[in-house]
Amino acid sequence: MIDSLVSLAWTVAKVLAILVPLVLAVAWYTFAERKVVGYIQVRMGPNRVGPRGWLQPIADGIKLVLKEVIIPAGANRFLFVLAPVIALGAALAAWAVVPFGEGLVLADINAGLLYILAMTSVGVYGVIIAGWASNSKYALLGAMRSAAQIVAYEIAMGFALVVVLMAAGSLNLGEIVNAQDGSILNWFWLPLLPMFVVYIIAGIAETNRAPFDVAEGESEIVAGFHVEYSGMSFLVFFLAEYANMILISLLISIMFLGGWLSPFQGIFPDRFTEGFPLGPGPHWLLLKTLFFMFLYLWLRATFPRYRYDQIMRLGWKVFIPLTIVWIVVVGVAIVLDVPPWFDGA
Amino acid sequence: MAELVVFYCFAAILVFAAFRVITVRNPVHAALFLVLAFFSSACVWILLEAEFLAIVLVLVYVGAVMVLFLFVVMMLDINLAPLREGFTRYLGLGAAVAVLIVAQLLLVLGSDRFGLERVGAPVRRAADYSNTEELGVLLYTVYAYPFEIAAVVLLVAIIAAISLTMRRRPGIKAQNPAEQVAVRRSDRVRLVKMRSESRR
Numbered sequence A: 001m002i003d004s005l006v007s008l009a010w011t012v013a014k015v016l017a018i019l020v021p022l023v024l025a026v027a028w029y030t031f032a033e034r035k036v037v038g039y040i041q042v043r044m045g046p047n048r049v050g051p052r053g054w055l056q057p058i059a060d061g062i063k064l065v066l067k068e069v070i071i072p073a074g075a076n077r078f079l080f081v082l083a084p085v086i087a088l089g090a091a092l093a094a095w096a097v098v099p100f101g102e103g104l105v106l107a108d109i110n111a112g113l114l115y116i117l118a119m120t121s122v123g124v125y126g127v128i129i130a131g132w133a134s135n136s137k138y139a140l141l142g143a144m145r146s147a148a149q150i151v152a153y154e155i156a157m158g159f160a161l162v163v164v165l166m167a168a169g170s171l172n173l174g175e176i177v178n179a180q181d182g183s184i185l186n187w188f189w190l191p192l193l194p195m196f197v198v199y200i201i202a203g204i205a206e207t208n209r210a211p212f213d214v215a216e217g218e219s220e221i222v223a224g225f226h227v228e229y230s231g232m233s234f235l236v237f238f239l240a241e242y243a244n245m246i247l248i249s250l251l252i253s254i255m256f257l258g259g260w261l262s263p264f265q266g267i268f269p270d271r272f273t274e275g276f277p278l279g280p281g282p283h284w285l286l287l288k289t290l291f292f293m294f295l296y297l298w299l300r301a302t303f304p305r306y307r308y309d310q311i312m313r314l315g316w317k318v319f320i321p322l323t324i325v326w327i328v329v330v331g332v333a334i335v336l337d338v339p340p341w342f343d344g345a
Numbered sequence B: 001m002a003e004l005v006v007f008y009c010f011a012a013i014l015v016f017a018a019f020r021v022i023t024v025r026n027p028v029h030a031a032l033f034l035v036l037a038f039f040s041s042a043c044v045w046i047l048l049e050a051e052f053l054a055i056v057l058v059l060v061y062v063g064a065v066m067v068l069f070l071f072v073v074m075m076l077d078i079n080l081a082p083l084r085e086g087f088t089r090y091l092g093l094g095a096a097v098a099v100l101i102v103a104q105l106l107l108v109l110g111s112d113r114f115g116l117e118r119v120g121a122p123v124r125r126a127a128d129y130s131n132t133e134e135l136g137v138l139l140y141t142v143y144a145y146p147f148e149i150a151a152v153v154l155l156v157a158i159i160a161a162i163s164l165t166m167r168r169r170p171g172i173k174a175q176n177p178a179e180q181v182a183v184r185r186s187d188r189v190r191l192v193k194m195r196s197e198s199r200r
Helices: A002-040 A056-066 A077-097 A112-122 A124-133 A137-168 A173-179 A193-206 A231-256 A282-302 A308-335 B002-023 B027-047 B051-075 B087-110 B131-140 B144-165 B177-182
Strands: none
Touching (some): A002 A282, A056 A231, A112 A124, A112 A137, A112 A173, A112 A231, A124 A137, A124 B027, A137 A193, A137 A231, A137 A308, A173 A231, A193 A282, B131 B144
């Protein structure tokens, strides 16, 4: 009894050790977004709250928490409140199987990759239910767009992951990283280069971010599925969206850029690439993740929004055929034991 | 003990959700209850240590099939009154189908094909046991032909569904993205050089 309580407390502590930094990262990621996009567009960004605007996320958080939560007339109360909770729950649940370093993982399950795919696909319910329960035209239109887009890009994303698991020979995220051991040329970005590109773009589309953010599309449907949400309930949607962006950045780093492996491995002699700065460690994973998080902001500041039919065309007619072809290519490479990537398995 | 409590919780939610799917009047609510039913049965499967099947159930049925279901159901403008019409007319047929399904279930589950004396009590596996791998090996060796037949059946279904919706309507205005991409500036804009006119 005492043992199980202790293990329960230990698990809760580990969950908090993941979630608290994540929520803080989300808060300052929104700040980074406004600053980065600001500088790209030659303006300052927020610079009034705290030194150089660094306390802006706290001010935003307090504002959103104190605002009134308005539930529109004719809305389905229960589902209206449930929708952001589903979105956030799915976004946070996916973090359970993410490894941050060798053995640094909350739940080391064998089907980790599938679990993440399942959790990110459950997240779409938050959007759909929000759109329907709001009893608003614009919200419903946004939800429809988002659902169609997420279903389309999920297939491409799933096939890209199939290629990764073929190359790694495992669904476990830790083993996928270990399968990329060797040097920077052994990381999967090189043998799976088309999948790397497909996964980055599909990841952006899956999280409904610019240039694929037609689900919000403020120029034609106001704010899409969360047009009726205010205060806390909007904050929860916001949290879920940014947690998903960080998760996708982390997954790209784990699956294609060798996770916590050091880029100097295999280039410098082995005795230099041990220990903290140059050897493998969570700091490399952090750096790689930060790059992709920056990429999200960079793309948002650079590209105009895609036209909706072109988004659908890209997902169904370009990405899915491309991924299927690459599954065959990698399958042939594995059968023929093509060195240096496919001769080990 | 804790496992039993968790099992009964999810089993109760499953039965409740399945019951609500057929009793609730709003079809969107029915679809959402079906999602809840899938989700709780996935949780029951996790308790059976069938984590691969459980995750795939969530991934395929909750994540894809039900999303498309909801997609359609939400766009219907449903008038609830006509839904109750014809209840007595279909009652006999519905009851007959229900009796048939129950009889089939009893025949399958009640015979000696299942049960501990036939299958043997499941062994608790070690943590590194991968049932994903076991399933893969079984599916592609012992059950390779049934698997391929299932694939062909699905392919036929896909082709049938696509051919049912493929109809050429005259007069639709569809864009051809390949043509749009191939457009050059000179096709659309004509630059005219002229001197500035003097003001009269």
